Amino acid sequence: MRAENGSAVQIEYKPGIFVRLQPQQIQSRPNDLPRGTIVRIEASDGKLSITRAAFGNAQYVSESIRPAVILPTNDIQRIDPKDWANQGRFAIGGLPDIVARPGNYTNEQWNNTLQSEAITDLMARQHPKIACIGKDPKGNYRIAPPSDNFPCGCLKRMGNSLTVQYVPLNSEPTVSNNPILPWHLLSFGDESVQQVLERANAHSWRYHDNKTFTWIPDTQEFDVKDLPNHTVQTGPIFFQSSDKGLRLRYAQSEFRKFGFPVEELIDALKQRGRSHCYPIAGISESPEYSLWIELAPGRLVELPVQLIVWRSGVNNKAKSLADLMYWQGFAPGDRVELELVSTDPLTIDRIALKNWIPGSRNALGSNRCFLPVEAVDEKQGEITLGRGEFKLKLPFADQNPNWQMAILTPENDIQGITATSNPTKNQPRPKPKPDDVVFLEINAQDRLAVVGFETMTPVLDKGEADTWKSHPITGCLIRQRPQKLSLEEEQLKNWVRVAGGALPVTVEGLHKTENQYFLFFSMRYQQDAALIPPGCISLARFVDLLPDRNASLKN
Known part of the structure; x- marks a missing residue:
């Protein structure tokens, strides 16, 4: 759906079926509802109350940059390479509703000009293609070449030890060049290294396309390949730089710069038999309460409380916890057991809180x-x-x-x-x-x-x-x-x-x-x-x- 302040709201009720709600039909709604926001609508006294159920992809991109995996859209294959900088379009891994064009980000400002050589070099890189994404002053999504501010790579275990090191993407681990990282800066889990490794080994993710392609300058052709599964051991995962070194235990102010929408959690629960236990990374209170869940080191997702239910009774009826649960009582390191509630495929997925195992950090x-x-x-x-x-x-x-x-x-x-x-x-x-x-x-x-x-x-x-x-x-x-x-x-x-x-x-x-x-x-x-x-x-x-x-x- 999409809406601006004081205007009509257009809802995609079901795939291909759109409903337009006029301002006089709406009793209440959040101030800002950008395209892609998932909402819940309730009838009250002849009018409709709209509440936000989940954030759209736009919530995770701002005017400043965030790291991203980019996937060139198919129409790039029909464009002359010299025009890619002006006409090329790229989908964003983990944020499938966003399509961005090339731009240039210098001195913390966006402009529309990017040298064609830069985008050609990006197109010539094998998947995963790493870039930065943000919004220009007009609100258009732009990608730029990757920034050194966001080291990208994977975690490699050193032999049979519990020690891990950071390995930059597309390079081999070498003791002299790649730093050994302390585990307590790599995960929000208050658990042993063995337990963190078990979660990391069990989690994988895919991007929304089935295939992607790379430009081969020597042959002037495209090399098309199937998209693989990704893991913490293969990457790409993005690290935050700090005065203590690289870390995957991101500062809370940076969660949306490194995190992803709830759909990533839903996909993970489908892979894990619809139920699994995860550590909490933090709580957001603005604009609405959300739990941040760590699927694996470097893989954070935001779970809006509007989607969380409690199942009880003979019929296992689901009741919303959004306005009942004391969310401020949750803290990093707490563990939550979550289950995907079976729903109609055309309705919003909800997630049941089966158990909450609090730690001591609160x-x-x-x-x-x-x-x-x-x-x-x-x-x-x-x-x-x-x-x-x-x-x-x-x-x-x-x-x-x-x-x-x-x-x-x-x-x-x-x-x-x-x-x-x-x-x-x-x-x-x-x-x-x-x-x-x-x-x-x-x-x-x-x-x-x-x-x-x-x-x-x-x-x-x-x-x-x-x-x-x-x-x-x-x-x-x-x-x-x-x-x-x-x-x-x-x-x-x-x-x-x-x-x-x-x-x-x-x-x-x-x-x-x-x-x-x-x-x-x-x-x-x-x-x-x-x-x-x-x-x-x-x-x-x-x-x-x-x-x-x-x-x-x-x-």
């Missing part, structure tokens, strides 16, 4: 987190951080580094702290800062202590105490005393015990005196992550009963 805030290292499994390729109910498993192929603690950043970078490290004046032992997250435990003297920082004394932050007192989650931890609020330490220790021996808290400040080091803490991040707003639902797992007979649940 309680770890949006800054650094100081986590105890519980174990390193070199055979499976994983490092276990945290403790009890707040464990986090990350893919990790290095030898056991003998870390006591690890600092985890929002970008998933890891900095280890060894038990034997000797801090110096120039390199002091890292300490928590405000907004970081640390863990509280109960020490041998039955007092609350900061995990990894035994010399620090945890103290309730008075500035946050009022917020605690009125909060439905943490209110029971605060007692009103004459002229002040105090911490119910026994109740908090019960929470630590139920959580398995350690509880994450938010650092509000540090204060050092001559004899003591105080760490002021709150549960600012944790209390909001645990709260489900009225009118919303969430899946949860029973953990234990507290002494006051309240149940501890993990969602």
Whole structure:
């Protein structure tokens, strides 16, 4: 469908059947509905309400560039090569509704002129042909030669080890030229390297055409070939460059630059027997809520919540979760089991949420987190951080580094702290800062202590105490005393015990005196992550009963 603000809306009701809805027939609709948007229409009081069910391909292309695989359209074979720069058209792999013409992108601006040699060189490259795509100032789709900003290649496993290296497209792996990449920067899965490899090996994708062709300059003819299946091991996958090196765990602001529409997920579920479990990469809130799903490293898809249903009852009836589920409770690393709902082939596919297995990241805030290292499994390729109910498993192929603690950043970078490290004046032992997250435990003297920082004394932050007192989650931890609020330490220790021996808290400040080091803490991040707003639902797992007979649940 397609519509502009304040105008009529044209709907493709069924293949070849179009319906035009006039503004006076429409009670409500989203402001922007570009061509290809999938919508849901409901009748109400004699008028129609239109809601967006899934984004069209246009949502994934902006005026800035994104990397793409291009497929020349058949009409190029009937055009003189010297006219390809002006008349050539190219379909976009993974975005089949978009057809683009050549352009030139320099100094972050598009113009329509491209030297014919550049497009001829592009046409002479074997599939996959790599380019950049964006919109020019008039809104037309344009492709340009590939940019060094988007390294393209594949992941190659080094022998029988769990180590992988980046290999540029159409080249051979060489230890000297291709960097070895750390696994925790290559996937959103909070799982072992073996599990990431299992997902990567099981996933393949195809582009929408059956055949493609390459220009052979020597013979002035086209070489036509069948399009193959693609995998993480063959590529192409596009890497994000960062100051830490190449990564496939993209920044959330870049998801639409590297990601694809929900159709890629639907195709994957059809291949996997209609049901499979995937890690969540992130949550988008604008313009509507969406879950970002990692099919395999470097393959992100956007799943709008309008398409998600819950099946229940004797008849396995599907009910929409779009306005019911507490979507802010989902976090990167959570796993969701998704199933393609059997529907009429002429209607919109819907996806059932069969299960949600939450991880611990929602309680770890949006800054650094100081986590105890519980174990390193070199055979499976994983490092276990945290403790009890707040464990986090990350893919990790290095030898056991003998870390006591690890600092985890929002970008998933890891900095280890060894038990034997000797801090110096120039390199002091890292300490928590405000907004970081640390863990509280109960020490041998039955007092609350900061995990990894035994010399620090945890103290309730008075500035946050009022917020605690009125909060439905943490209110029971605060007692009103004459002229002040105090911490119910026994109740908090019960929470630590139920959580398995350690509880994450938010650092509000540090204060050092001559004899003591105080760490002021709150549960600012944790209390909001645990709260489900009225009118919303969430899946949860029973953990234990507290002494006051309240149940501890993990969602």
